Amino acid sequence: MEDWAEADQPGGPQRRCIATGQVRPKEELLRFVVSPAGEVVPDLERRLPGRGIWLSARRDVVNTAVSKRLFAKAARRAVTVPDDLADRVGVLLGRRCLEVLSLARRAGQALCGFEKVKAELKAGRVAVLVEARDAAEDGKNKIRALASGVPVVELFDAVELGEPFGRDQSVHAALSQGGLARRLVVEAGLLAGFRQGLVSRPSSGAAPESV
Template identity: 50%
Template sequence: MDGDSLEGAAPDGTMSRRCIVSGASAPAARMVRFVVGPDALIVPDVDNRLPGRGLWLSADRDMVETAASKRLFAKAARSNVTVPANLADLVADLLRRRCLNHLGLARRAGLVTTGGEKVRAQIATGHVAVLLEAADGSPQERRKFTALAPQAPVVDAFTSSELSAALGRDNVIHVALAEGRLTRTILDDAARYGGLKRPPVI
């Protein structure tokens, strides 16, 4: 990430970056990085690995759309750039895939518990760091599970079919994640995805 400007670091070493739209600083893990590609195209770098100077945005759909419409990418890059159409949708899809891929890795690492009774039992052990609840699951059932683990953050950005495909299971509604690096990554990615996904049509 050569050329990125480090705004500061927390005592735990967490990097902070500044949004080119709002000017607000936040942990890099909760923001979205962009770079200018060789063809002057703005490229989302949700893995924070591409070479070049990073242009950072808060993980918010309005911020991405504002940066695109007001030519703030060009201003921050100090050069003419091309912004892909529907950039916010592109970023949201990349984050969705990244989060679900990491969820599959977490299953293979032994951090995942699925199924109503097994999740209840895992909650009873006190070793649940994050709960995932299917977006299309029963609101009543969701409230029951979240009440059992009030200290655990809840991610409800994914449908049952998305969770099932990521975990290689059928009809996944409730998921518990144990503490671990992958769990923290999933929580950060889910927060970013939640800010970028298109609002449901009512």
């Protein structure tokens, strides 16, 4: 059964957001399905059965879809939509990012700590830099000065960032090259629409930008 979406394009699968009308790659959008009980549920792994309903990964877009009953229009049937759907999606996306970090740590592809991250950056072995959003600016500036061309994720506070590493708090973390690093950038890109923070994808040689 096909999704409510655009057909796949030569550059890869693309889908249309039911709220904005924009057509974007699937990995940049959120998929929802209607459960057998008629409830709209997020399908962040894009694996649940049923026709997919797609939205841009932004809190305001999800809230618009809820308030304007766009899910029912797309499904062409009565559906039940939680009023706090955007909050639920934000929580799920945050968990997914932290799970990626935990997997990377167990695989030996992620580490934390100022000196360790600093050493990895100097050695050119960092694929993604993760910084606590409530960290002191002087420490972040020292690390970022070494992170030219490295994507930076700044979406979690120090307590949250410490969780995947089994610590009470963590301020600086880094992932090495690999599928988990690429996955974190994608997942963090989705989460950025639900949190104030940074997910910067600088081109080679460009310094990370702060927001």
